[in-house]
Amino acid sequence: MYRITSIIITLFAFSILQSGCRQSSTHHIRISGAFALYPLAVKWAEEYKKTHPAIQFDISAGGAGKGLTDVLTGADDLGMFSRELTPEESAKGIWKVAVAKDAVLPTINAKNPLVHYIQQKGLTKAQFQRIFLSNGTLIWQSVIDTPVSVPVHVYTRSDASGAAETWAKYLGVKQENLKGTGIYGDPGLADAVLKDEYGVGFNNAIYIYDLQTGKKREGLEVIPIDINNNGKIDADENFYDSFDHVLQAISNGKYPSPPARPLYFIAKGKPDNPDVVEFLKWILTYGQSYVKSAGYVPLPEQTIQSSLQELNQQ
Amino acid sequence: MNRGKWFDLLSDNWMLLATLLMSILPLSVGFGLLIESMPLLRQYHLRHLVSSSAWSPAEGKFGMISFITGTLWVTGLSLCMAAPVSLLVSIYITQYAKPWLMRTIHLVMDILAGIPSVVYGVWGVLVIVPWISQKLAPALGYSSSGYCVLSGGIVLAVMSIPYILHLQIEIFRTIPIELKEISLSLGATYWETIKYVLLKQARRGIIASVGLGISKALGETIAVLMVVGNVPQIPENMFQAGYPLPALIANNYGEMMSIPHYLSALMFAGLILFLIICLFNSISHWIIHKMHQT
Numbered sequence A: 001m002y003r004i005t006s007i008i009i010t011l012f013a014f015s016i017l018q019s020g021c022r023q024s025s026t027h028h029i030r031i032s033g034a035f036a037l038y039p040l041a042v043k044w045a046e047e048y049k050k051t052h053p054a055i056q057f058d059i060s061a062g063g064a065g066k067g068l069t070d071v072l073t074g075a076d077d078l079g080m081f082s083r084e085l086t087p088e089e090s091a092k093g094i095w096k097v098a099v100a101k102d103a104v105l106p107t108i109n110a111k112n113p114l115v116h117y118i119q120q121k122g123l124t125k126a127q128f129q130r131i132f133l134s135n136g137t138l139i140w141q142s143v144i145d146t147p148v149s150v151p152v153h154v155y156t157r158s159d160a161s162g163a164a165e166t167w168a169k170y171l172g173v174k175q176e177n178l179k180g181t182g183i184y185g186d187p188g189l190a191d192a193v194l195k196d197e198y199g200v201g202f203n204n205a206i207y208i209y210d211l212q213t214g215k216k217r218e219g220l221e222v223i224p225i226d227i228n229n230n231g232k233i234d235a236d237e238n239f240y241d242s243f244d245h246v247l248q249a250i251s252n253g254k255y256p257s258p259p260a261r262p263l264y265f266i267a268k269g270k271p272d273n274p275d276v277v278e279f280l281k282w283i284l285t286y287g288q289s290y291v292k293s294a295g296y297v298p299l300p301e302q303t304i305q306s307s308l309q310e311l312n313q314q
Numbered sequence B: 001m002n003r004g005k006w007f008d009l010l011s012d013n014w015m016l017l018a019t020l021l022m023s024i025l026p027l028s029v030g031f032g033l034l035i036e037s038m039p040l041l042r043q044y045h046l047r048h049l050v051s052s053s054a055w056s057p058a059e060g061k062f063g064m065i066s067f068i069t070g071t072l073w074v075t076g077l078s079l080c081m082a083a084p085v086s087l088l089v090s091i092y093i094t095q096y097a098k099p100w101l102m103r104t105i106h107l108v109m110d111i112l113a114g115i116p117s118v119v120y121g122v123w124g125v126l127v128i129v130p131w132i133s134q135k136l137a138p139a140l141g142y143s144s145s146g147y148c149v150l151s152g153g154i155v156l157a158v159m160s161i162p163y164i165l166h167l168q169i170e171i172f173r174t175i176p177i178e179l180k181e182i183s184l185s186l187g188a189t190y191w192e193t194i195k196y197v198l199l200k201q202a203r204r205g206i207i208a209s210v211g212l213g214i215s216k217a218l219g220e221t222i223a224v225l226m227v228v229g230n231v232p233q234i235p236e237n238m239f240q241a242g243y244p245l246p247a248l249i250a251n252n253y254g255e256m257m258s259i260p261h262y263l264s265a266l267m268f269a270g271l272i273l274f275l276i277i278c279l280f281n282s283i284s285h286w287i288i289h290k291m292h293q294t
Helices: A002-025 A038-051 A064-073 A115-121 A125-133 A162-170 A186-195 A243-251 A274-284 A286-290 A301-312 B003-043 B046-051 B065-096 B099-114 B117-139 B149-174 B177-185 B190-218 B221-227 B245-258 B262-293
Strands: A027-033 A055-061 A078-081 A094-109 A151-157 A181-183 A199-204 A220-222 A260-268
Touching (some): A027 A038, A027 A064, A038 A055, A038 A274, A038 A286, A064 A094, A064 A260, A064 B245, A094 A115, A094 A186, A094 A243, A094 A274, A094 A301, A125 A151, A151 A162, A151 A186, A162 A199, A181 A186, A186 A199, A274 A301, B003 B046, B003 B262, B046 B065, B065 B099, B065 B149, B065 B245, B065 B262, B099 B149, B117 B149, B117 B221, B149 B190, B149 B221, B190 B262, B245 B262
Parallel strands (some): A151 A181, A151 A199
Antiparallel strands (some): A078 A260, A094 A199, A094 A220, A094 A260
């Protein structure tokens, strides 16, 4: 009886030890955070594993805020982050590296009776402020001069998100000041505007355009930004017809920033884990070739070089 | 002492220990939440926190009243829908239905109880929200986006019905068949028997089951926050958006690091929710107690 028990215990202990050993021969990189960066991070992880089979990735989306919290609590090696750090956050020793760019675009339902009119005139920052920051019920008449009375149903993100924070920053406020019905997640927000004839919202570019065709999603239109405030959309303000043109406008700075923004990986202090450093270096070099095909804007060469230099310094 | 006695002693103590741990658990949860929300309570007056509707953490405004009313709206609506439906179904199933129907309902209940809450949330967004915005609200003379406390109430009701129903069916089954036979033999009709004998016998259990079902559903955050609109305001009718406490915690838990007192405010929201659930259960226990006396 005792012998059997001891044999079982030995076997049990041995199996635990073995599984421990197995884990130490493969290396895990744990990443979580912004919805905006999630598809690209998954793509990078797939490609990286082809040349580094010993590395295992755990990647999950859950908003920029979750990424930050996980990094600070040590649950993650890297956080995906889609907004600027606040001074309080930087004071906690957060280290960041820009890895790609994208943009938040204002959206409107394609069936809205005023959609063509709005697309010709565009909206200025002040008009967007009136839409996203006013209390109470709103009609388009109080935003632009139109003879017909059409209601405005504003939608925003309910969860702590980089897209909402970036859009709020463009309007000069914080996410919590944005008015409107709060919807969970980027796909949910796109759907809410898609279903409501009078809906107005905003989305990460990759959730508005179809990556395969480069066209806008059926039923969703972009509200052009009237950057020079002249009351109409000029030829160089008009780049919303295809995903390629939008990405180009973000890249050459024609689309204002914010709402265009760099996307970051963050860590608690400069990472010293060689696997993580190696992965970040790969992202800044070979990894950049996957950025465009995944629907993002590559970083300027200068930014990449200075980041690489920082990573190489020990 | 021989081996059997040791065993008895050990198992007795173990069970006592487990029972004690179990009863300390709610206390420790409440106490933990209280400690975490202390920084906020030290800074602001409790009455101000609970009665103010100004919510703007970056400016240091932590008014909770819109979240409390949002919670009460959603819970109240779901209670009004789930309680009568489950009572009628459980009476029908135990008293009138054929065995095959009963088996089917059991299967349906198990399936409903097993569906993850995020699926209920998606169902709410795809079905309930458009139905309310396009059909129900216009028919009643309101204009609504469909993301409102009513949607939250419906989703919550559907999620809590399987739990309530399960308990109620069991309760009706435990009532001795003789009681029914006596009532019938005295000349009461079948419906009179149900009304005066069965319901009277089961009423305490019915109240307890509804209380349990709703308390359980109250925490089903993700499904509710996907349909309820998440606007920090006091809803004036059921077609307006609300913002229940669990949704507040789930939506903002990630953001807490950057703003002072934010974490404490979210823990305070948790504490309020905890107290609401305690209150809810106490009331249903009090009703049961009152009935016991009469």
